[in-house]
Amino acid sequence: MVKGSNVSLAALSESVGSVIVSLGWVSPAGDGDADVSVLLLDENGKVRGDADFYFYNNPVAADGSVQLLGKTPTAEGNEDRISFDLTAVPAGIERVVVAASRYNGARFGELEDLRLSLADASGESLLRFAIDDVDSVSAVIFGELYRRGTDWKFRAVGQGYDSGLAGLATDFGVDIQDDSEEAGEPVASTEAFPSEHLSSAPTPVPSAEPLPAPAVAEASVPAPRAGEAGTTPKKPAARPRTARKKVTLPRLAKKSLAENESWKEARLFPVSVLRTDRDREARATSVLLSVMGQVPEFGRRLTAAFGAPAGRMETFTEVALPHGDTPRRPDGVIRVERAGKLWTALVETKTNGNALKSDQVQAYVDIAARRGYEAVITLSNDVALEGSPLVDVKIDGRRKHKVALWHLSWAEVAHQAQMLIQHEGVGNAAHAWLLRELLHYLQHENSGCHGFQNMGPAWVPVRNGIDDETLCQGDPRALEVVESWERLIRQVCLRLGGELGQKVLPVQRAKRGDDPGARRNRLADQLCLDGRLQAELRIDGSPGVLAISADLRTGKLRTSIEIAAQEQGYPLSWAKRLIKRLSEAPADLHIETLVEGEGIGPRGTLDKLRPEPADLLPKNNGGPITGFRLTLSKGMGSSRGNAETGFIRSVDDAIHRFYTGVVVHLDRPTPRRTVAKAA
Incomplete structure (x- = not known):
């Protein structure tokens, strides 16, 4: 796409209820980076409040419509990925702005190959937009998703801001306020841009650089909103924290009540009974899928990058599915329901050093295509590399329904569990305990879920x-x-x-x-x-x-x-x-x-x-x-x-x-x- 152009998503794919937008750039020096942000705008081109602004301190929408997925390594460096469930975007939202900003005085001219790409629910890339002429700016609006009737369209914007994230946010109705300002002291800065200091402002600060109207007339990027003449701005009321209180495990374990070290703590997921690789695969699949179904934050964390919507999740094991003369039994099935629609993924699991088998995965892809399932997820100790698939699978181009093939390493599963229970927190103590038990199981030497552990015969x-x-x-x-x-x-x-x-x-x-x-x-x-x-x-x-x-x-x-x-x-x-x-x-x-x-x-x-x-x-x-x-x-x-x-x-x-x-x-x-x- 070129700057100012727009396109209907429905014209590109039939699976655009959920999309993933990726923002990327290359740092010649190897140490440059930027932060992504998303703003949900109403018919007036302004945010309705704190909950409509998503950035590093507020990465996930409660309704699942927006989730900042973080950085994904690519051949060109890294990409920041954002998952959008367009079916869950509130009815009052007309436009979704996708932007990025630099910090500490850095400018986008120090980066190269600024680009945006958009993929549908199956993972197929639908569009790409390269951005130029943003050398002196510290924030850029890459593009925007906007409604036209019941359809969603995308516009390539490529508009820069000299005033960084602060200027961009205030242009869309977000007021930046810090503790020193509330106390009547001069404003210096707000560390980490806390979400509780973002509020919808009656008189937002105008930006140093207004956005020009785009080349098309369907929608426009709003100009800065100025305060009304002759009026005194009112101090915004104290706003609630936008993030829920999270439960994390204590750093120091409580003193054990055991008489001696021979007493072993009872575990929810025992590993002593595992004897064969088949036992390990069946147990690991059941343990993982059950925790995913019971801990929403964890299940969502693992499936959002695969195009799954945010909704009620159920998981199953040893499901028989017809395939020729002999039914196939994938190790597991993940099903997510949202607004009456189902998203389904088949799961194939391997533990220890066992490799994925191409014929097995091919059969599951064929079954998923015939039954209208969205994805096949493989799970093993191996780590997938871009451009080097773990299994060779042929996709029948004659089929209208396309199936996405994704891979997870056991090391990545353990990483996400550790991040939640030790650093980011989950909704309640029971969920934290379940994740702790899962992590203990994955890290046990007998589970077979140890991640990459062999440099190979070469x-x-x-x-x-x-x-x-x-x-x-x-x-x-x-x-x-x-x-x-x-x-x-x-x-x-x-x-x-x-x-x-x-x-x-x-x-x-x-x-x-x-x-x-x-x-x-x-x-x-x-x-x-x-x-x-x-x-x-x-x-x-x-x-x-x-x-x-x-x-x-x-x-x-x-x-x-x-x-x-x-x-x-x-x-x-x-x-x-x-x-x-x-x-x-x-x-x-x-x-x-x-x-x-x-x-x-x-x-x-x-x-x-x-x-x-x-x-x-x-x-x-x-x-x-x-x-x-x-x-x-x-x-x-x-x-x-x-x-x-x-x-x-x-x-x-x-x-x-x-x-x-x-x-x-x-x-x-x-x-x-x-x-x-x-x-």
Whole structure:
């Protein structure tokens, strides 16, 4: 689409009751990002109140019409996905605006390839809109969904704002108010833009840049609303919190009443009776689906990204469905009912190292297509990669009804449960207890639900080939190892993010439009040349990108982070402050000074630098210091599995040790998402 154009969703697909909108961009520097937001507007082009504005502090609509799903790794970087159930949008809402904003003075000109895409309920992409000419703005309206009679249409807007999220929000009737303003003090900023300080304003602040009317006449982006002349604005009344109180598990467990350690706590989902892989698959499926059906937040979290509506969910196991002469029995069925309509997904489960079977999944896709079901969900310990499907399934293009094929890793299921019960909270204590029991089951060694745990048969030959310098470029085994490495890094991000309650995402420094397969082939050739596997992780709240390198020649794992020099102060004070911050870090931590124009400057280990921080300063009037690089090294596991001496366990431990021993002690970056009231 081009800027200003519009299209009817019904003309593109028959499954547009639920749609997923994805916003994406590429950061050449690898550290740029933006926040998405959604505004529901009435016939006057204004929000009705707090509940019509969705952003990082208010991500989910109570009626299920809007849900911010967070970031999804792609070949081009990351995409922010938003799920819309258009059948649940209130009748008084005429337009739905989709926008994004940057923070801390950043501008969209620092990002590349700004784009919006929209997919239907089956996951099929319907449209794409690329945005240009937004270099100097800090907020952008990507597009809007709007009603025309009983149909929904989409308009490509691409309008920028110089005044950021604050200006965008006030233009649509949202007033930004903070605690200091209520006390009669000058307004400086509001940290984290709290949702309880957003209110529908009788006299909103005008934006510095009004939106021009679009090229079509069906609807228009409203101009700023100015206050009435000669009237004194009234102070908005105190507004209730938009988020419900959440229940989370206590950080410290209560003291046990058991007489000794031999007394085992009774569990809702026992694992001692599991003997065979079939037992594990049946138990894991039943446990997961039952908790999904009983804990709405959890069930919705796992199915929203698959196009499922927000509604009453029921789950089933061992359902017999006709298929030729022999009926098929998928491991499970998920069914969601909303407004009299049903959304159905068949579930195929594998545990331990068992791989999904193409013929089984193909049969379920065919059954779903014939019966009008919406999706087939596969669930295993493996991690799906973009452009590299776990199973090959043929879609019959002659069928009018299309079925979406999705994959979940057990590691992702455990991550979502951990995020809810330890960080975000659920509706009541019973739900928190159910999720705790589910998480205990998934993490038990006998459940078979341990996530990615095998680097594959190519691991040992590739490692040996690098050691004796016989591995050649183009060897398909090197590509298998690169794919396994990418799966491992994605799983490490899930585990670390679940522990921290923060977003942890792999950094993909890919060129615009780069094909995932071509990118992995380049990495495989590079592995053959230098014998190293490398990855970068971005952790919310960390001062830089965490890098990890596995050197298969030396058998060493290196984890590192680069932190920028402060804008104020003297180099000696920077060095002293850094060493003081790292007082509890490992003594073998290696610190390098980064010098402009010279690359690496002075270096040393922490134990030697503690008495003399000045040793980090360049001698003989060297160039200015641009930052510091901190590195830890440890031995690499050799075996391909997840045992104590395995490669997978050593990577997980190395990243965990580096974050908890080094990164947590560093200065946090300038607090993000700080919005000051517009003048």
